[in-house]
Amino acid sequence: MGSDSFCRNYDFEIDKIVDFVKNIGARRVLLQLPEGLQLCAPMIIKAIKERLDNVEVYLSQNPSYGACLLDEYSAYELEADAIIHVGHIEYPYYKPRKPTLFVKASYMAIDGNRLKAILNDVCMLRSSIKICIGTTAQHIDVVKDIAEDLSSCKVTRYGIVLGCIPLNTDECDTVVVIAGGRFHCLSQALQTISSNRAVNVLCIDPYTYNVWSPSEDVERLIRVRMWKVREAFDARKWLIIDGFYGQHRPHLVQVLTAKLRNLGREYVISKALRIDRELLDNIGAQNFDAIVIVACPHVAFDLYDYVKPVLTVGEALMALNGDTSRYIYPW
Numbered sequence: 001m002g003s004d005s006f007c008r009n010y011d012f013e014i015d016k017i018v019d020f021v022k023n024i025g026a027r028r029v030l031l032q033l034p035e036g037l038q039l040c041a042p043m044i045i046k047a048i049k050e051r052l053d054n055v056e057v058y059l060s061q062n063p064s065y066g067a068c069l070l071d072e073y074s075a076y077e078l079e080a081d082a083i084i085h086v087g088h089i090e091y092p093y094y095k096p097r098k099p100t101l102f103v104k105a106s107y108m109a110i111d112g113n114r115l116k117a118i119l120n121d122v123c124m125l126r127s128s129i130k131i132c133i134g135t136t137a138q139h140i141d142v143v144k145d146i147a148e149d150l151s152s153c154k155v156t157r158y159g160i161v162l163g164c165i166p167l168n169t170d171e172c173d174t175v176v177v178i179a180g181g182r183f184h185c186l187s188q189a190l191q192t193i194s195s196n197r198a199v200n201v202l203c204i205d206p207y208t209y210n211v212w213s214p215s216e217d218v219e220r221l222i223r224v225r226m227w228k229v230r231e232a233f234d235a236r237k238w239l240i241i242d243g244f245y246g247q248h249r250p251h252l253v254q255v256l257t258a259k260l261r262n263l264g265r266e267y268v269i270s271k272a273l274r275i276d277r278e279l280l281d282n283i284g285a286q287n288f289d290a291i292v293i294v295a296c297p298h299v300a301f302d303l304y305d306y307v308k309p310v311l312t313v314g315e316a317l318m319a320l321n322g323d324t325s326r327y328i329y330p331w
């Protein structure tokens, strides 16, 4: 599929962007998109420039895994007047310091009726009375329409699922996550297990309409994570990696360092925007017994096979408390 036909499936809300830029009188703006949508950046930039003379649009190619990572550093360096952040809604725990417009990039090729029929079937097959529906920014509009019009069960809650902030499932017996890939649904299932709630989790891929259960994947994942926690039980030297913007979590760093000090363990605190194997290799795995990623829990999952245990904050606390009776996600 060419980039044009791919990008036409998403609503980049060019009118809204143009109005926003005009209203704040911006002359320079920084455009930020997640990796999967960067292909559409040239098309978006062209559309904005066609409508706004004398406005320079810069593209950020720094990480944009979530709205937690607003590229304010680039915006300040470029003296941009505003940020246009595409693909996510605002991160609840971070307020940008620059004027920022969030564009959901709604996926328009979705068949809402087909999705509704699947959800009605799920309600009947699971004998669910109350369901919660979690999704991503791309599908929240269609989910809103469906949630208000489902005949076989009551939708008690719907909303956006973030990898580190799953949907509150207090009022439902089944939670359905509608999202591409496995990341969001697995996060929701992990949180459900972590909170000890007897809630069924089911996933629907809105691009293929495939319905799948995350239970086997989650079981496998937790087995690996518990093994990593065990490996860190006696770790003496810890590396704590904090992130930037919404991934900067000083309160969690403080909880960890207080615990480590009490236990007489050593630690180094570092900060990084992009965390990967190379970054860990540079500081030397041999220098540490365990590594905690404070920035984003999923980085720890991606580094599951690193030579030293790489843990989320919840897992690090399990290791430091010597308690594996309950898996804690995310912190």
Ligand code: SF4
Pocket (backbone or CB within 6 Å): 065, 066, 067, 068, 069, 162, 163, 164, 165, 247, 295, 296, 297, 298
């Ligand atoms: S899961 Fe990671 S990338 Fe997603 S919102 Fe949370 S911190 Fe950001």
